[in-house]
Structures are given as structure tokens and as C-alpha cells.
Amino acid sequence: MTQIRVNGSLHHIDVEDDMPLLWVLRDELGITGVKYGCGIAQCGACTVLVDGIAMRSCQLAIGDLEGEITTIEGLGNSDALHPVQEAWIEEQVAQCGYCQSGQVIAAAALLTEIPDPSDKDIADYMSGNLCRCGTYPRIKAAVKRAAAKLKGV
Amino acid sequence: MASIGKIARRTFLIGSAAIAGGVAFGFYAANRDLQNPLLAGLKPGEAAITPFVKITADGITLITPRADKGQGAYSLQAMLIAEELDVDPQKVTLSPGEPAPAYFNGAVLAEASPFAAYDESWIAERVRGLMAVPAKLVGLQMTGGSSTVPDMFDRLREAGAVARETLKKAASDIHQVPVDGLSTRDGAVILPDGSSVPYTALADAASRIEPVQEVTLRSSDEWRLIGKPFRRTDSVAKSTGTQTYGIDLSFDGMLYATVKANPGLGARVLSFDASVAETMRGVKKIVAIENGVAVIADNTWRAFQAADALQIEWGTPDYPAHTQSMWEVLDACHSDDFIDSRKRNDGDVETVLAEGGLIEAEYRVPYLAHAPLEPMNAVARFSDERLDIWTGTQIPRFIQDHAAALSGLPADKVHVHNLPIGGSFGRRLEDTYVLQAVEIAMAVPETPIKLTWSREEDMAHDYPRPMALARARGKAGNGAIDAFDLDIISQSVAASWFGRLWFAPPGPDVTLVAGAWDQPFALPNYRVTGFRAIEMVPVSSWRSVGASGNAFFHECFMDELIAEAGVDPLEARLKLCSHDLSRNVLEAVGELSDWNGPTISKTRARGLAFTLSFGVPVAEVVEISVTDEGIRIDKVFVACEVGRIVDPVNFEAQVTGSVIWGLGHAMNCELTYENHVPVQTNYDAYEGMRLYQAPD
Numbered sequence: 080m081t082q083i084r085v086n087g088s089l090h091h092i093d094v095e096d097d098m099p100l101l102w103v104l105r106d107e108l109g110i111t112g113v114k115y116g117c118g119i120a121q122c123g124a125c126t127v128l129v130d131g132i133a134m135r136s137c138q139l140a141i142g143d144l145e146g147e148i149t150t151i152e153g154l155g156n157s158d159a160l161h162p163v164q165e166a167w168i169e170e171q172v173a174q175c176g177y178c179q180s181g182q183v184i185a186a187a188a189l190l191t192e193i194p195d196p197s198d199k200d201i202a203d204y205m206s207g208n209l210c211r212c213g214t215y216p217r218i219k220a221a222v223k224r225a226a227a228k229l230k231g232v
Numbered sequence: 233m234a235s236i237g238k239i240a241r242r243t244f245l246i247g248s249a250a251i252a253g254g255v256a257f258g259f260y261a262a263n264r265d266l267q268n269p270l271l272a273g274l275k276p277g278e279a280a281i282t283p284f285v286k287i288t289a290d291g292i293t294l295i296t297p298r299a300d301k302g303q304g305a306y307s308l309q310a311m312l313i314a315e316e317l318d319v320d321p322q323k324v325t326l327s328p329g330e331p332a333p334a335y336f337n338g339a340v341l342a343e344a345s346p347f348a349a350y351d352e353s354w355i356a357e358r359v360r361g362l363m364a365v366p367a368k369l370v371g372l373q374m375t376g377g378s379s380t381v382p383d384m385f386d387r388l389r390e391a392g393a394v395a396r397e398t399l400k401k402a403a404s405d406i407h408q409v410p411v412d413g414l415s416t417r418d419g420a421v422i423l424p425d426g427s428s429v430p431y432t433a434l435a436d437a438a439s440r441i442e443p444v445q446e447v448t449l450r451s452s453d454e455w456r457l458i459g460k461p462f463r464r465t466d467s468v469a470k471s472t473g474t475q476t477y478g479i480d481l482s483f484d485g486m487l488y489a490t491v492k493a494n495p496g497l498g499a500r501v502l503s504f505d506a507s508v509a510e511t512m513r514g515v516k517k518i519v520a521i522e523n524g525v526a527v528i529a530d531n532t533w534r535a536f537q538a539a540d541a542l543q544i545e546w547g548t549p550d551y552p553a554h555t556q557s558m559w560e561v562l563d564a565c566h567s568d569d570f571i572d573s574r575k576r577n578d579g580d581v582e583t584v585l586a587e588g589g590l591i592e593a594e595y596r597v598p599y600l601a602h603a604p605l606e607p608m609n610a611v612a613r614f615s616d617e618r619l620d621i622w623t624g625t626q627i628p629r630f631i632q633d634h635a636a637a638l639s640g641l642p643a644d645k646v647h648v649h650n651l652p653i654g655g656s657f658g659r660r661l662e663d664t665y666v667l668q669a670v671e672i673a674m675a676v677p678e679t680p681i682k683l684t685w686s687r688e689e690d691m692a693h694d695y696p697r698p699m700a701l702a703r704a705r706g707k708a709g710n711g712a713i714d715a716f717d718l719d720i721i722s723q724s725v726a727a728s729w730f731g732r733l734w735f736a737p738p739g740p741d742v743t744l745v746a747g748a749w750d751q752p753f754a755l756p757n758y759r760v761t762g763f764r765a766i767e768m769v770p771v772s773s774w775r776s777v778g779a780s781g782n783a784f785f786h787e788c789f790m791d792e793l794i795a796e797a798g799v800d801p802l803e804a805r806l807k808l809c810s811h812d813l814s815r816n817v818l819e820a821v822g823e824l825s826d827w828n829g830p831t832i833s834k835t836r837a838r839g840l841a842f843t844l845s846f847g848v849p850v851a852e853v854v855e856i857s858v859t860d861e862g863i864r865i866d867k868v869f870v871a872c873e874v875g876r877i878v879d880p881v882n883f884e885a886q887v888t889g890s891v892i893w894g895l896g897h898a899m900n901c902e903l904t905y906e907n908h909v910p911v912q913t914n915y916d917a918y919e920g921m922r923l924y925q926a927p928d
Contacts, residue, residue: 105480105532111480112473115479115532116606116607116687118686119915121914157468164472167467171467171881171882173466173471174303174304174885174889175604175605175606175653176466176469177655178605179471206922206924209920210605210923211603211605211893212889213889213892214889219923
């Protein structure tokens with residue numbers, strides 16, 4: 080039996096040590112904001128925060144997990160949006176939306192690390208998150224908008 | 233950019249019956265032969281005034297039957313209904329409804345008509361208009377072919393207007409006031425004394441009267457939604473992780489499944505050994521399905537693990553094993569025996585080319601996967617009484633028919649529940665994955681099963697955009713292009729794709745030469761020939777279909793000839809262009825980009841291209857620079873003329889997204905085959921575009 084803390088709640092789970100966190104979240108706990116896209120850490124749709132650090136949950140075996148997990152659902156919700164989510168809505172980033180949980184989480188982690196990112200910082204940090212619809216121009220704009228919000232402008 | 237105020241061109245082109253605004257239109261009468269599918273599910277006191285508007289005491293539901301794959305179709309359809317119904321699209325429920333003949337797509341076949349988009353002759357318009365008739369007769373409900381807005385622009389506004397007027401009539405009856413004194417606002421009828429009656433309070437009364445049959449659509453200057461920036465109805469859900477896609481569904485008692493099907497498409501399973509897989513933790517059942525083996529487990533990852541442990545001996549498909557031999561097939565099919573169409577044959581190409589002094593070129597484009605980010609998935613629950621299918625699909629009626637045939641149930645016992653889709657680009661015009669889910673569900677009656685493909689299964693089992701070979705010959709000089717002759721050799725998408733869905737259509741396949749034969753240029757000797765290669769890897773529709781390769785062939789060779797002629801790429805195209813709207817976009821992109829020829833400096837340059845595809849002229853200028861790390865795309869300028877723009881915010885997203893789609897695949901993607909199977913199995917080898925590569 081393993082204990083994990085997700086979005087502030089403690090869960091007891093009984094799974095193999097090598098089951099990736101992604102599938103624990105999705106199929107064992109029903110937390111589906113985190114998405115399966117590739118299973119090999121190439122698309123970033125499964126990105127979650129582990130103690131505030133962005134990680135690919137498809138590559139994180141539950142037996143190796145240390146730390147508290149935040150998924151998109153824990154970042155904010157429609158009644159209490161995180162500034163990154165506000166920026167995402169204001170910039171109308173999402174098309175199909177399937178990658179956007181991972182994009183939003185990655186952006187939140189970026190802005191924690193680099194509060195005022197340059198274009199190159201954004202390109203370096205966000206290029207691991209694939210978007211097949213091609214929302215990149217608006218992702219760039221939304222990251223900048225979120226940075227301004229977080230600075231309290 | 234192209235002007236927004238122009239005539240709703242595509243609406244016009246597909247031969248729609250009503251003119252925007254000011255025309256009384258017998259909506260109900262015109263559609264009464266198609267049963268309203270909502271009526272069957274109504275409880276007392278609930279009203280389904282048209283197939284698109286359902287009102288109960290609890291709320292208002294708008295039916296948006298075209299699938300949303302990310303292109304914003306739900307929002308656009310809701311805007312069109314709401315424009316006349318006077319409801320806030322953010323405050324109502326949107327549902328795609330169940331598949332039904334009433335939701336036929338009258339526009340999707342228009343692109344298959346044998347006329348170029350700029351041909352506005354009586355016969356071309358008449359034929360396009362007639363294309364809607366078979367679609368209506370068979371209830372062809374399909375999302376695709378850039379048809380949602382052209383098909384729905386009038387129908388949904390009419391549906392909204394019929395509902396509004398019927399609700400006013402109901403209010404008039406109840407409150408004993410003349411209809412003329414009533415207005416509507418934000419989901420309510422406003423009485424002459426200023427008090428408002430919510431539509432929900434009128435549901436019962438509206439359900440008891442005949443829908444109003446004559447309505448007048450509002451003129452464009454009265455519109456509050458159409459043409460104005462709109463916040464998509466799915467923005468919040470998609471930014472907070474709460475949008476439910478098919479892959480996210482869960483039901484009590486549901487089991488999780490995956491499949492390993494023969495990656496040699498169409499070939500069978502010769503034998504398999506599940507002795508290891510069936511002992512693995514969580515595995516419930518191993519099921520043989522058509523051309524593959526399915527694992528049912530209590531968790532998707534456990535199903536994936538067990539599927540990897542299956543030992544399967546595959547049969548061999550009947551197409552060539554390797555990319556090189558596929559190119560040899562295309563080369564062999566470049567002969568007169570394989571001519572499919574010669575829809576462009578102006579002047580006398582042969583005589584001019586016989587004079588010698590030719591420019592010759594060969595171009596190739598590879599097979600390309602759709603690879604939407606949400607892998608294929610479907611939930612199915614089967615019993616002797618009914619079959620329920622939950623999935624995201626562009627073809628719900630075909631799924632209903634195919635699943636009925638597979639399960640042995642009548643079609644009216646097959647319920648298809650459509651869901652928002654995590655990208656498609658044409659992928660969800662196929663239903664193999666859905667029928668696999670049905671097969672698996674039939675092995676465990678009464679139990680809902682969710683089939684999820686691994687990314688590797690998804691890549692191997694895509695029906696890709698076909699590879700194509702183009703050979704061009706031409707002649708130019710002294711400022712003019714004398715001859716342009718383009719041969720395109722490829723498989724038929726129509727035969728392969730529609731052959732799987734229904735039947736391979738007879739006659740030439742327009743998609744083989746779409747984006748090449750139908751371009752609005754007046755060249756003196758101008759010929760485009762399509763050669764239908766034998767079928768190899770089964771292929772399907774991929775964003776923009778034929779134009780995805782053909783526009784590249786056409787414009788590359790056009791540029792070669794323009795360069796030989798010694799003229800400017802923009803000036804030359806403007807001079808040759810025979811179509812006003814196309815000329816407008818060329819001029820617009822010139823202005824937008826401040827075009828001043830292809831060369832900027834030693835390390836920076838520009839290219840210009842044009843295509844007319846699905847009735848839309850598009851011109852782009854791409855600016856690149858040479859860097860130490862290779863060529864960088866710096867900027868892309870686009871002008872296109874789509875006619876009436878319903879939501880400019882979403883419009884811009886679709887245009888920029890399609891630029892990134894096109895360039896990303898040109899830069900980073902191809903499917904190559906070894907032993908009948910694509911070498912590229914995941915995004916590490918098939919990236920599309922990454923953010924750092926995206927132009928401004």
C-alpha cells in the first residue's frame with residue numbers, strides 16, 4: 080500500500096511499484112485533467128508538479144515518487160482560477176485543448192522559476208510540450224500575460 | 233487581410249437556399265420530411281421546437297451536431313443558433329445530440345463537384361446545389377471538408393428563429409398579448425409591460441403548439457454575436473483540466489482495454505499466444521478481434537503491459553514492404569494506363585514543349601500520420617437489447633450502421649454519444665477503433681469497456697495522407713510562362729477512405745489533383761494530369777486533403793518558371809490571376825508583408841505561395857534566415873478570403889494553427905516503411921512543430 084498526496088488530499092493505493100504516476104492518477108484516482116499522449120515523455124500532456132517542479136508523470140514510477148503532487152485540477156478551478164489559467168482563457172489559447180493541462184502546468188512551473196521570462200526562456204522551457212493544433216503563438220502571449228499578472232501588475 | 237464585409241462566399245458557393253437576412257423562410261415546412269430526433273426522448277412539458285433547440289423547465293439545450301475536434305465547432309454552432317434565439321451561449325447546455333438524418337450535412341459533398349471554386353457559371357452552381365440532395369436523402373452526417381459553417385450558417389439561424397418565434401407565440405397565448413408586442417432577450421420573452429418570462433417557463437406551452445413556420449432572419453447589421461470576438465464556450469474547461477474527452481470517461485463497473493492489431497494494415501492474425509499476458513496482474517480477459525488481439529484489464533497501463541506480453545504471428549499485407557518499393561510503384565504508375573483525370577488542359581502543351589528548352593522538376597511528398605494528441609479511444613457497452621458507444625467522431629451515422637452490422641442489433645438500438653475530440657485533422661473520419669471497442673464489449677456483455685490505443689498503436693494504425701510523386705515540365709523566358717505541365721501520381725484517398733466507410737465512388741478522384749488543377753491562373757498552355765496509382769497503404773483524409781501535397785507541387789513549379797521568366801513572384805501571379813478574390817488575397821499579402829522581392833540579405837529571404845482550396849484563396853509569404861543551426865522560419869504572413877467570419881478570434885487561431893501544421897510537417901515529419909510498418913512509432917520521431925520553431 081502506497082500513500083500519495085495529490086492536490087492536498089491523501090490517497091492510499093495498492094499498485095505495482097513500476098506503475099507510472101500518470102495511470103495511478105487517471106485510472107486509480109479518476110483525476111483525468113492529466114493526459115496520456117505518448118507515454119515516453121515526448122509530448123508533455125501528462126505534466127504535473129511534484130513539490131512545485133514540473134515532471135512528466137508518464138515516466139514517474141509510483142515506487143520512485145517522493146513529494147506532493149499538484150495536477151491542473153489542483154492549480155485552480157473555474158471559481159478560483161490560477162493566474163496562468165486566467166491568462167490562458169483571456170488569450171483564448173486552447174483549440175482541441177488536449178495538451179493544455181500540461182502546457183498550463185509547465186507555464187506555472189516556468190514562472191515560479193523565472194518570473195519574468197524572455198522569449199528564449201519561454202522557447203527553451205515550453206518546447207517540451209507538444210501542441211498538434213499549433214497554439215504556440217498564443218501560448219507565448221499567455222505566458223507573458225500570466226507573468227504580468229503574477230507580478231501584480 | 234481579406235475584408236470581412238464581403239458576401240458570405242462559401243455559403244453562396246454551396247448553393248444554400250436562403251439569403252442572409254430579410255427573407256421569409258419556411259423552415260419547418262422545408263424540413264418536415266426529416267423527423268425531429270429530439271421528440272422521441274421528450275418528457276411531458278419539454279419542448280423540442282426544432283432538431284436543434286430543446287427547452288425544459290430546467291434549462292435550454294442547443295444541439296450542435298458537428299463534432300468539435302478543436303476547431304471550435306460547438307461554439308460556432310451555438311453562436312449561430314443564439315444569434316436568433318437570444319440566449320447567451322455561455323449559459324446554455326451544448327450537446328452534439330445523437331446521430332439522425334435531420335443532422336445531414338448538405339455541404340460536405342460540394343468539394344467533390346467537378347468544378348473549380350472560382351467557376352460561378354450556372355451549371356457549376358446548379359451542380360453544387362444538387363450535391364446537397366443525396367446528402368439529405370441518405371442523412372449523410374459528417375464533420376469535415378471545411379463544411380460546418382457553410383452548411384450550418386442558415387440552418388442554425390433558422391432553427392434559432394423558429395424557436396424564438398414559437399416561444400413568443402406560446403407567451404402570447406398564455407399572457408393574452410399580441411405577438412407583435414413581444415420581444416426576446418437573454419433567454420426570456422419580454423412582455424409589453426417590461427416583465428420577462430424565461431423560456432424555461434414556456435417549455436410546456438411551446439411543446440403543445442406547432443412550431444411557427446414562417447420566420448424572418450435578422451439582417452447582418454442587427455447581429456450581436458456573428459462577426460464579433462467571442463470567448464469559446466470550452467475555454468474555461470480546457471484551461472482547468474475539466475473538459476471531458478472520450479478518453480476520460482468512466483462508468484460504474486467499467487473495464488479498460490487495449491489492442492494489438494496487425495501493423496501491416498488489413499492483414500490478419502495467423503496465431504497468438506496469450507499464456508503470459510493472461511496471468512498478469514489485473515488482466516480480465518484476452519479477446520481475439522478482427523486482425524488483432526485485445527486485452528481487457530482493470531487499468532489501462534496493465535492492459536498495455538499485458539498487450540506487450542502477447543506473442544502474435546502476423547499475416548502479411550498486400551502492399552509493398554518498403555518505402556523505396558512504394559516509390560517504384562508510383563514511378564511505374566506514371567503511364568497513360570493510369571490517367572485518372574486531366575481536368576486542366578488549356579492551349580497546346582505538347583506542341584510548345586516539343587520545341588525544347590524545357591524546365592523539368594520532380595517533387596515528392598511522404599505518407600503523413602494525423603497523430604492527434606488524444607490517442608484513439610472509445611467506450612462501448614453491449615447487451616442483447618442495445619449498444620451504447622461513447623467516442624469522439626466525425627462520422628456518427630457510419631458508426632451507427634457499422635456497429636449495427638457488427639453487433640447484429642438494428643441501427644435504432646445503437647446509440648452513439650459524441651464527445652469533444654483532442655485533435656483529429658481527419659483522423660476521426662475513420663471508425664476502426666470504435667468497431668474494435670464494440671467487438672471487445674460483445675465479449676463481456678453488460679460491462680462498459682474503455683478501449684485506449686497506445687501511441688504506438690495509434691501511429692502504426694493511422695490511415696495516413698498518401699505519398700505522392702509529381703513530375704513537371706514547362707517553358708518560360710522573356711518575362712512570360714509559355715507552358716506548365718504537371719503530372720501527379722498518387723493513390724486515391726476517395727477510393728480507400730470512402731471504400732472503407734461505404735463504397736468506393738465511381739469516376740475520377742478530384743482529391744488526386746485538388747489544389748493543382750483548379751488554380752485561378754490564365755496560362756496559355758496549362759495542363760494538370762492525375763495518375764491513379766494502385767492502392768498501397770490504406771489512406772485517408774488529412775487536413776486540406778489533396779491540396780496538402782498538390783499546392784506544394786503547383787507552387788514550387790510555378791516559382792521555377794517565374795524565376796526562369798525573370799519576373800517577380802507576386803507580380804507574375806497577379807498578372808496571371810483570373811479570379812478577383814484570389815487577386816485580392818495576393819495583393820493583401822503583398823501589402824501585409826511589404827513585399828519587395830524574394831531576397832532581403834545574404835542570410836534572409838522570402839518565398840510566396842498561393843492556393844485555392846475548398847473555395848478559399850490563401851496567399852502566404854514565409855520569411856526565413858540561415859543560422860548556424862540551420863534554416864529558421866522567422867515570420868509568416870497570411871491573407872485568405874473565407875467570406876463571412878463568424879468568430880474572428882477563432883478564425884485567427886485556425887489560420888495560425890494551419891500554418892504551423894503545414895510547416896511543422898514539412899520540416900519534421902514523414903512516415904517511412906520497413907516490413908510494411910511505419911518506422912516512426914511515436915512523437916520522438918514524428919514531432920510536428922515545437923514552440924521554439926514557431927514563426928511570429
